Amino acid sequence: MEHDPRHRALLRLLELTHLARGDDVAGCVSTALAPLDLAATCYLVDQEQQQLHPLPVPGTTVAARPLAVDGTVAGRAYALVRAQPGEGHRRWLPLVDGTERLGVVELVPGPAADLDGLDDWAQTFTNLVGHLVAVKLPYGDTLHQTRRTRPMTVAAELLLGMLPPLTFTDDRLVLSCLLQPSYDVGGDGFDYALDGPYARFHVLDAMGRGLSAAVMAVTALAAIRSARRDGHGLVAMARAADEALREQFGRAGFATAVLADLDVDTGQLRYLNAGHPPPLLLRAGKAVRELGDGRRLPLGLDEGIPALGREQLEPGDRLLLYTDGVVEARDPDGDLFGTARLIDHAEQAAQAQLPAPETLRVLSRHLLAFQSAPTRDDATLLLLDWTPTPPRRAVPPSPTAGSLPS
Structure with a gap:
């Protein structure tokens, strides 16, 4: 049976990208959509999650300009992971890899485009584009360059290359992370693994700053990851990090950390705190206690x-892990950001029912605004949102969810 034109566009995109490089993705998207009289511009969010940058199409001049995440229709699609209507018949669609927010796609129908049922199909097509962007990301530099607004330090390059994607979601939890400053991070890090009924997650802060701190952080993360993949528990993971840091740095190198695991079937949490700020437990939109x-x-x-x-x-609890660079940030007068201010902003985000990744982006924006300057220390946040029902706010609506909002 001959495929309908939209189905053929999906197949054509897959066909084109088998041999494509990262800098070919936008061109593949345009070629696949052309028979439908649809045009698209792909935007990738920068490392700071402040602006959306157009992905260039080879052989063309990119006329589009970067768009702010805050205060634009495109930014709303990115922040809420929901398609938004633009001028005329154009659409702004969230670009995700699973639930990892990558940017947005602006879809512009031409005069001959079939608008009937376009909304659902367009999100399916955009989801495929998101997967392809993520697949091609490791094989070249163009996609990385599009997401950068300034040079990255060697320490940040080393550490960020070690970390997993910022967000993971399944049918029982959302786990999202954020690390600042994006281009000059040194000693902070995080990791997680979700297998069977368990979510294992870790946040750490190595002593010092710059490349030496990044090497310590990577050493500790690698030791924890190795022990975890060998099937060991939290105490043995910490022991592995102890040994690796002692072997490489003697008594001159150490890292604070929280190592935790959650049984996602039962909600039973276990954790180990190695000299780190205690995690915050939020319930029904309120911080109920620190886990000490x-x-x-x-x-x-x-x-x-x-x-x-x-x-x-x-059910519905949120667990917030953070490094001391968050609460020890200072404003121009020298006042601390503090735990109370962090709790206040986290509660506001929870009560507004913001998705976990957007909650962390908003917290980061509050932190930057408080300092009125780039962070003096690394600041890392990890938010786990546990629920027995599918966390739909973190993913684009399925094709059965209806059309664009009015």
């Missing part, structure tokens, strides 16, 4: 076997 158990010395400073902290999460 499971204490031991920082990674690299070995001690006896600690007792793990434990907490029973309830």
Whole structure:
């Protein structure tokens, strides 16, 4: 049976990208859409998540300009992961890889385009584009360059290359991370793994700043990841980091950290805190307590076997992990951002029902505005949103969810 034109466009895009490089993706999108009299501009969000930058099409001059995330229709599509109507019949569609927000696509129908049922199909097509962008990202530099607004330090290049995607979502949880400053980060890091009924996640802060701190952070993360993949638990992961840091840096290198695992079937949380700020538990939009158990010395400073902290999460709970660069940030007068201010902004985001990745972006914007300058220290946030029902706010609506909002 002959495929309908829209189906053929999906197949054509897949066909074209088999041998495509990263800098060919936008051209492949345009070629696949041309028979439908549709034009598209792909925008990738920058490292700071402040602007959306147009992806160039080979052989053409990009007329589009970067668009702000805050205060634009395109930015609203990105922030809320929901398609938005533009002028005329154009659409702004969130560009995601699974639930990792990459940017947006502006879709412009020509006079001969068939508008009937276009909304649902267009999001499906855009979702495929998001997967292709993510697949091609490691093989070249053009996609990375599009997302950068200034040079990146060696320390940041080393550390960011070690980290997993910023957001993961399945039918029971959303786990999202954010690390600032995007181009000069040194000692902070995070990692996670979701397998079977368990979500394992870690945040750490290596001593110092710059390349030496990045090497410490990468060493600790690699040791934790190796132990985790060998099937070991939280205490053994910490021990592995202790040994790796001691071997490379002696007593001169250490990192604070929180290592945790969550049974996503039951909500049972276990955690170990190696000299790090305690995680915050939010319930029904309010911070109910800090999780202060499971204490031991920082990674690299070995001690006896600690007792793990434990907490029973309830459906809808949020768990916020952060490094001291968040609460120790100072405004021009020297006042601290502080835990109380972090809690206040986190509660506002929870009560507004912002998706987890957008919550962290908003928290980061508040932090930057408070300082009125780039962060003096690394600032890392990890937010886990646990729910027994599918967390639909983090993904574009399925084709059965209806048309664009009015």
